[in-house]
Amino acid sequence: MNGTKNIIIKELTRVFTDKKLIFSLFIMPGVMIMVMYSIMGNLMKNMMTDIEENIPTVYIQNAPEDLQQTMEAVEYIADISYLSSTDQTDSIKNDILYGNVDLLVVFDEGFRDTINAYKEQGDAIPEVKTFYNTAEDYSNAARSNFVNNVLSTYQQTLLAKRLGNMELLQVFYIDKDPESSVIVDQKKEDGRFISMLLPLLMNIMLFSGAMALGVDAITGEKERGTLSSMLLSPIKRSEIVFGKLVSLAILSSISAVIYAVSAIIGIQRLNAGQAGGDMGSISLAPLEMVQLFVILLVVVYLYVGLVSLVAVYARTAKEANTYVAPLMIFVMLGSIMTMFSGGSDRGLTYFAIPIYNSAISIQNLIMGELTMAQFGITVGTIMILAAFVTALITKAFNSEKVMFNA
Amino acid sequence: MIIINDLTKVYKLSKKQMLEQKTKKNMKKAVDQLSLTSKPGEIYGLLGPNGAGKTTALRCIATLLKPTQGKISVSGLDTVKDSEKVREKISFLTNEIKLDPQFSPKYMFNFFGRLHGQDEATIKRRREELFSYFGIKDFEDKKIEELSTGMKQKASIAVSLVHDPEVVIFDEPTNGLDIVTARSVTDYLRLLKEQGKTVIISTHIMSEAEKLCDRIGIIINGILVKEGTLPQILEQTQTDELEDAFFELYKQHNKEEA
Incomplete structure (x- = not known):
């Protein structure tokens, strides 16, 4: 050896x-x-922070008056332009396609009036339509941020006004404390x-x-x-x-x-x-x-x-x-x-x-x-x-x- | 002492080799029933053209190849059965065997000394002796890849002699060397002979064989066609010099083949 x-x-x-x-x-x-x-x-x-820090360019058509309040409440930051119902949106959609504009939100005409007029099942329910580009990171982020923060909060606010008692909708809770539900090695x-x-x-x-x-x-x-x-x-x-x-x-x-x-x-x-x-x-x-x-x-x-x-x-x-x-x-x-x-x-x-x-x-x-x-x-x-x-x-x-x- | 008895070495040829050598036989007899004895205190020279089987014969003695038939004994040991013990006794030098280019001659010398189981003191003493004889001291710490051909050859010779072997087998020892280096190598072979070592070399240089070898064996197509001292060979072939004798034999034996 x-x-x-x-x-x-x-x-x-x-x-x-x-x-x-x-x-x-x-x-x-x-x-x-x-x-x-x-x-x-x-x-x-870098990519993550860049997307987070980017201020999106957003167009909103027929924005209801109280939307502004909600946006202020959730501290929504964007470069917003408001459009009236007569403005054309085709050029904005084109800009979204080429990545120059991140998001277009269209509220139905008379949005608040339709909601207020709701009385029973079968009555008209208005729609908020978003236009965004799934191939653009900025556009994706702007859309999900707007939907999750602004629109859902706005929806909750309107619901609370209509019903008075929100718990009527809850029926039951699922996992109030999600952390304690996980059993894992x-x-x-x-x-x-x-x-x-x-x-x-x-x-x-x-x-x-x-x-x-x-x-x-x-x-x-x-x-x-x-x-x-x-x-x-x-x-x-x-x-x-x-x-x-x-x-x-x-x-x-x-x-x-x-x-x-x-x-x-x-x-x-x-x-x-x-x-x-x-x-x-x-x-x-x-x-x-x-x-x-x-x-x-x-x-x-x-x-x-x-x-x-x-x-x-x-x-x-x-x-x-x-x-x-x-x-x-x-x-x-x-x-x-x-x-x-x-x-x-x-x-x-x-x-x-x-x-x-x-x-x-x-x-x-x-x-x-x-x-x-x-x-x-x-x-x-x-x-x-x-x-x-x-x-x-x-x-x-x-x-x-x-x-x-x- | 080397005793070769009826040594035959047959190579199997691959299809590619058969094509290259333009033969339909898948066997090549490199050495054919070769018998010779090389004694201590004598330089035996194997003389022959390229491809005659000189290197094969020497490799068989050095245990690198196994004889197809026949037996070789080195200092009384069989080259097949006791190959490790035979390797202890011999030094084998050939062009194809080289030293690691990344190391210095000194490192290689020590390394092979240790592989031969020598102690550090003996290695040092041998190194002093051989390195000063061959003039290696000046470049003993240089990497082998940085050395000239002559320096490399000198280092190889010194390293191959690290264990003071009884039997020295040198395959074309002066090949590629300048006159001065070649002379120092042949001089050292004479010194080894005087020390009573068994020395066997192969060569195709007539003058080297004439001056250096005590006995010469002429090998053509794997067959030992003539063996003896220089005067004996000249007398038997009725020629005046070895070159003429060689060509005489070469003509005879190539004719027989044809």
């Missing part, structure tokens, strides 16, 4: 003494992920969104880390002729393979951690931009953290192994990258499947499907639902597969055809 140790040290030295490699492998992707999410967050935030609720996204994110991050490093460390070395110099050392081929895989796993884990941390920081910035749309947070118990760590460890070793297996058979780095791409899609598919199968209970056999099992285990873990049996089967199957892959790579290292194209 001394050979393995020396190879690991050498591989890590190779990466950490190369400033360019550190930058391109760790720093740049991390910064890029963070910047990308932050920019997205900021843009969303807070952890599960918080974890729902992240549990959907995280397995995919982690799998992709781990795999792309392995992909970037594995091809160079195996096919690259084969191409450069530096691998054969190691094959001439008086150590077992399996020691070389193990040394390579472990060092790659260490490097991939580091890059995965950096990617994940940048993504989380970025998402938090993104979160800040979303009004009310909380993505949730996760909290793990110590045992769960250990479980997550073990799962990630075996998964990263498996991915490194899979990439290396492809890399060892490829003659050139270009060829290797071509073969690795479909593997990446396969890994993504395994984790995307978890996104849409929700929290439904899965039988233990599902936890014996490698790659997919890691994704559902992480998902269950975040929701606080991972059982020891599920955990054991997941880690066990991945380890068996990883051992099998390691054996295959060792076999390839022993093959003249693969190593020397002989």
Whole structure:
């Protein structure tokens, strides 16, 4: 095992003494992920505040006299123009289409008189008609603000005048205190969104880390002729393979951690931009953290192994990258499947499907639902597969055809 | 001591390779029933044109390839059964095997020293010796990718000798080197011979074989067609110099093939 140790040290030295490699492998992707999410967050935030702060241009036709009072009461702010019943609205509608005007509100002629004249069922009920553009954010916001704040308040006021006693209309209440109605496991609720996204994110991050490093460390070395110099050392081929895989796993884990941390920081910035749309947070118990760590460890070793297996058979780095791409899609598919199968209970056999099992285990873990049996089967199957892959790579290292194209 | 007994190495050709080599056979005999012995304190030279099977034979000795038939023993150890122990005893240098370009000669030397299970003190002593002999000290901390071809070759030779091997196998050791560097390499091979090491090299440079090798084996199309000291070969082929002898043999044996 001394050979393995020396190879690991050498591989890590190779990466950490190369400033360019550190930058391109760790720093740049991390910064890029963070910047990308932050920019997205900021843009969303800006958009929200922009809409909130925008003063809409509103035209109101046949406005009843007491509407003004209601608008003052709810502090409705808009650039309002009043139209009489004889004014044409076609040009205003056109302006709404082109986004120059946000809202047109048309009250029926004699609106108040019709309401006042109401006596019994069948009498005329007047209409307030709004015109707005659903493709324009300003127009949408202006319309919903006008309807929810001004018109509904106005309606309540008129109703109160007509009936005198508003409680006649209420009959019964639904959830006077909505907060107390919600019965939920807070952890599960918080974890729902992240549990959907995280397995995919982690799998992709781990795999792309392995992909970037594995091809160079195996096919690259084969191409450069530096691998054969190691094959001439008086150590077992399996020691070389193990040394390579472990060092790659260490490097991939580091890059995965950096990617994940940048993504989380970025998402938090993104979160800040979303009004009310909380993505949730996760909290793990110590045992769960250990479980997550073990799962990630075996998964990263498996991915490194899979990439290396492809890399060892490829003659050139270009060829290797071509073969690795479909593997990446396969890994993504395994984790995307978890996104849409929700929290439904899965039988233990599902936890014996490698790659997919890691994704559902992480998902269950975040929701606080991972059982020891599920955990054991997941880690066990991945380890068996990883051992099998390691054996295959060792076999390839022993093959003249693969190593020397002989 | 290297003893090769009836070594035959057959390559399976892929369809693409069959097309490239314009052959319908899916097998290629690279080495055909080769037997030779290389003794301690002697430089044995394998002489032959490109593609004759020199490199294949040397790779078989170095345990990188397994013989299809026949046996090779290095210092009494079988290259297939005891391949790890054989690798402890040998140094193998070839053009296709290179040092990591991102590291310095010093780092590579230490790394391979450790892989050979040597302690730090021994590695340091060997490094001092070899680096000063080959004049590597000036650039021992530079990255290998920044070195010239000659410097790289010197570093490769020094690194391949880190464990003071009993058997030295050099595949075209002076290929691509200038006269000065080539001379220092051949001089070192003579030094190794004087130290009682078993040295076997391959070459297609006649003058090198003439001056350096104690015994020469001429290999054509995978077959060892003539073996002996320079005077023996010249006498048997009734020629005055090795180049003429070589062409004489080449004509004979290529005719037989055809």
